[in-house]
Amino acid sequence: MNQEILNQEWIGLAPAWIKEAREGANSTRTGLLDKPMLEACGNVEGLRVVDCGCGEGRFCRLLADRGAAYVVGLDLCVPMIEAAMEMRSDRDEYRVADVQDLSFLANGTFDLAISYLNQCDLPDVDANNREVFRVLKPGGRFIIANLHPMRSAVGTWHRTADEEKLHVILDRYFDETERRWTVMGVELTNFHRSLSTYVRSFLNAGFRIADIVEPTVTPEQLKVYPQLDDELRVPNFIVYALGKPRNDR
Ligand SMILES: C[S@@+](CC[C@H](N)C(=O)[O-])C[C@H]1O[C@@H](n2cnc3c(N)ncnc32)[C@H](O)[C@@H]1O
Numbered sequence: 001m002n003q004e005i006l007n008q009e010w011i012g013l014a015p016a017w018i019k020e021a022r023e024g025a026n027s028t029r030t031g032l033l034d035k036p037m038l039e040a041c042g043n044v045e046g047l048r049v050v051d052c053g054c055g056e057g058r059f060c061r062l063l064a065d066r067g068a069a070y071v072v073g074l075d076l077c078v079p080m081i082e083a084a085m086e087m088r089s090d091r092d093e094y095r096v097a098d099v100q101d102l103s104f105l106a107n108g109t110f111d112l113a114i115s116y117l118n119q120c121d122l123p124d125v126d127a128n129n130r131e132v133f134r135v136l137k138p139g140g141r142f143i144i145a146n147l148h149p150m151r152s153a154v155g156t157w158h159r160t161a162d163e164e165k166l167h168v169i170l171d172r173y174f175d176e177t178e179r180r181w182t183v184m185g186v187e188l189t190n191f192h193r194s195l196s197t198y199v200r201s202f203l204n205a206g207f208r209i210a211d212i213v214e215p216t217v218t219p220e221q222l223k224v225y226p227q228l229d230d231e232l233r234v235p236n237f238i239v240y241a242l243g244k245p246r247n248d249r
Pocket residue numbers: 010021052053054055056057058059074075076077080097098099100115116117118121122
């Protein structure tokens with residue numbers, strides 16, 4: 001599927017996505033993924049950050065609020081970037097760009113790169129990893145949240161007649177092809193890849209893997225977000241913390 005058709009899907013989803021983000025209503029972000037993502041980012045004070053597939057800019061604003069010196073959010077979807085621009089401060093800016101080609105960014109100019117649920121959207125994840133590696137300074141880090149490969153393989157819960165969740169069946173794991181989902185009523189294409197394919201892509205780009213986290217919910221988070229109970233049962237998401245070696249140019 002070509003990039004223009006993929007982008008049209010995101011343009012269709014953008015109004016509902018932006019509304020949900022602005023209302024803080026996406027519990028998998030606020031109740032599950034933000035914590036391990038922010039922990040993996042560590043102290044961002046004074047850092048130059050690039051966010052690949054930033055959407056309406058929520059995580060860029062979080063990092064700017066935490067003291068990042070400069071955050072540039074990149075997204076191919078114009079309505080997302082327009083929404084992000086509405087809320088920008090003097091430390092975050094936004095640009096319409098395909099994160100598989102960062103040729104407009106100079107080599108070795110960022111301390112930290114983010115990909116928050118974007119790599120599953122990319123036909124060419126190797127290009128994104130290579131480009132992020134290039135624009136990071138030696139010692140720079142790339143923090144990625146993605147759909148867990150075990151869930152991106154199949155996706156849906158099997159339910160009883162009264163909607164109780166029974167189980168997710170893992171299937172077609174080694175079939176690294178497109179998957180179609182319905183998100184907020186809009187058809188969306190993702191690209192499934194196995195765990196070893198992702199790991200090989202990171203290593204081939206030159207990264208070292210510092211950590212891999214499979215987020216689940218704590219009892220405290222469950223009290224606030226009871227709808228996240230399935231996070232105790234299956235791994236929906238994964239966070240990778242990568243580093244560019246210090247001796248690399
Ligand atoms: C799942 S959303 C995540 C948005 C944001 N990171 C967040 O956590 O709210 C994925 C985003 O990636 C963007 N995207 C998809 N393919 C892209 C590409 N090739 N280059 C740049 N952005 C892309 C979409 O437009 C969408 O905004």
